[in-house]
Amino acid sequence: MNANLLTLEGVHTHIGAYHILHGVDLAVARGQLTMLLGRNGAGKTTTLRTIMGLWQASKGHITFDNKDITASDTPQIAELNIAYVPENMGIFSDLTVKENMLLAARKASRASQMDEARLKWIFSLFPAVEKFWNHPAGKLSGGQKQMLAVARAIVEPRELLIVDEPSKGLAPAIINNMIDAFAQLKATGTTILLVEQNINFAKRLGDRVAVMDNGRVVHAGSMQALAEDEDLQKSLLGLAI
Incomplete structure (x- = not known):
């Protein structure tokens, strides 16, 4: 069995005249929670929407559970037992x-x-x-x-749960409730891909992390390693956890 449930290889996405994703490489490990971090406008939401077929990749490959879903439409992708919670x-x-x-x-x-x-x-x-x-x-x-x-x-x-900024605009008590909920989901073996701006949220939950900048993944590794390296945090995100 492939250790990665979802992979993106060299994925480009155009929205009208705009070239948003510039060759995204991303691996989401089976049974783990992968955080997708990055500054505003880095391409995180576009990546999620491209995975779900809401926007079509113009180049590259998206593979879910060894099945190429690059050209699949959104209902077909949902039928593979993938759930998506958009930012709105x-x-x-x-x-x-x-x-x-x-x-x-x-x-x-x-x-x-x-x-x-x-x-x-x-x-x-x-x-x-x-x-x-x-x-x-x-x-x-x-x-x-x-x-x-x-x-x-x-x-x-669900085989895969994709969530875009679940803590955005929430009070600290509700954020803690959300963290507990995702921790329980992780314990069931659900694979989760999470976009988040709340770094404490990411630090407490993430197994793996990918950091995006300018439509590309510029760093990938363990969440713990990033959380412990302030210089790397500042260079990738402009702040320290």
């Missing part, structure tokens, strides 16, 4: 929390058919999801919406 969370505001969850539960056509044990586990991770189960999702706070977005992505077991 993608919540359906007019639907209830329950209805948002049910939409993601492909094996259930009504709430009673959802995996009860898994729901109970999700409620333990994100109590607000249970508390506001029958409330319109649009009425939730920003932190509660982020909890719902992640809960919805894991309503069924």
